[in-house]
Amino acid sequence: MPPSPQSGAETTLPSVTAVPGPRLAIRLDWLGIVPFMLFALLFLLLPTAFLMVGAFQDAQGHFTLAKLGLLLQGNVLDAYLISLEVSAASAIVGAIAGFALAWAVVHGGLPAWIRPSLLTFSGVAANFAGVPLAFAFLCTLGRTGLVTLLLQHYAGIDPYSTGFTLLSFHGLVLTYLYFQIPLMVLIVTPALEGLRKEWREASDSLGGTALHYWIHVALPVLAPSVLGASLLLFANAFGAVATAYALTGSSLNIVTILLYAQIRGDVLHDPNLGYALALGMIVITSLSSAGYLWLSARTQRRRS
């Protein structure tokens, strides 16, 4: 929405005139957001900034890079690597599966009642994360889980004899997908609804094949929102604690569990490592979210 010249003149007018009334009003305007800003400062911005600054300070408050050096230990690097892998795998698979489901209900020619059902269910499942989700998967694919037993009885396959365990990389990705896929469905459905049927008809009537349509029309239009959504899914998985902790205890070495153990003091307590771990996580989630914001700004510009 382009700002109209009049509204611009209105906002600049009080600052050039010397009348005290409007100036006071302008200052009072800012009072209205003071409670919110104060809250955000105290409970969101300051705590985060405190950790980021703390990562570069020694005990006396001098600048140091020593804490960041702690990140280069083998088990810490491993933790970051596994976290990145789990987040990337669950984001990519979640994005593809979520896209397929959203596509199926928007453009798949299915009965009309399926779309609202899927969206409602996605709203529930995207928020059904944490400890109960871990329980649900233990009941499903744990050693005595229903699917494990069914596979043993009827298919003659014992997943656990093939080396599968839920308390592993694959198990964690499979569990994370339960909230990643619905999140993707919720984000990407509006984008798919924006894809006009006329474009497909235009492509078809010009002799284009399905492949032409996808490469030249659908994918270029959808790419920013799909990529952006994937980045959001990535950050979502990267910061998750409860599901992984309830599923694997401290046995899977991912970075959130390492930080959790550091804060609880379960392992050899080193507050410096905590700061460094936190900084690393903030950098990674900020980068992926910055990518998301940039891509969604591009999408909006194109739509307007």
Add this chain to the structure above:
Amino acid sequence: MKPASRAGAWLAIALGSLYFLLPLIATFEFSLRMRRESYSLEAYRVVLTDPGFQSAFGYSILMALLTVITSIVLVVPTACWIELRLPRMRPVIEFITLLPLVIPAIIIVFGYLRLYNSSSWLPLTGNERATDLLLICSYVTLSLPYMYRSVHSGLRAIDVRTLTEASESLGAGWFTTLAHVIAPALKSAILSGSFLTFAVVIGEFTMASLLNRPAFGPYLQLIGANRAYEPSALAVIAFLVTWASMGLIQVVSRNAAGAGAKRRLPGA
């Protein structure tokens, strides 16, 4: 639509249903296995009569309600003010409300523990009531993306400027306008945000566990580590609570749409 792509759509829905329904069925089936000889609701009986469950669940419900109230009081006036008086601050406020999706909860709570520990300038972790307050503030922070988005889209749907001008020309002050004109018009948006907040907060684990408060999330984790069948019953209960919250959002927004249509009819 070509038959091939329709078959693909059915396949996607079938596979999706399998993936999403199997864990629910399995969890329910598991929760009935507590008595060896036959299916029973024994696990639910054990869970629901456990004083630990009652106190943890009660504590979390109380925290969730206080969170919802605080969040409404903080977000609704701010969102209205931004819309009416400070539209140029909208991007800044929106950015701040999205930050809790970017900064993981574990980082925020780690910051609290460092900034507000018992030897700091504001020792909020010093006693239990103050820590409860800190927990509520942490939950309000987590709820910002949901509450702000909900209220903001609600504000977009009504003509808040005209409503405010009408109210003020009749002599109403800012508070009267907010409480008696804007808030009722935003009722369904506020309720949607509230139910979503409730669903997010009720089983939250990270904040409660690291602030060492006896909430439902840490209780679930404790039971999960020590019992066999109770966790599945608890998972079913947690799923039902989430489902109920989301269902109420649907009901509320459908009612609002219906009421809006009715209200528009006579004018048309």
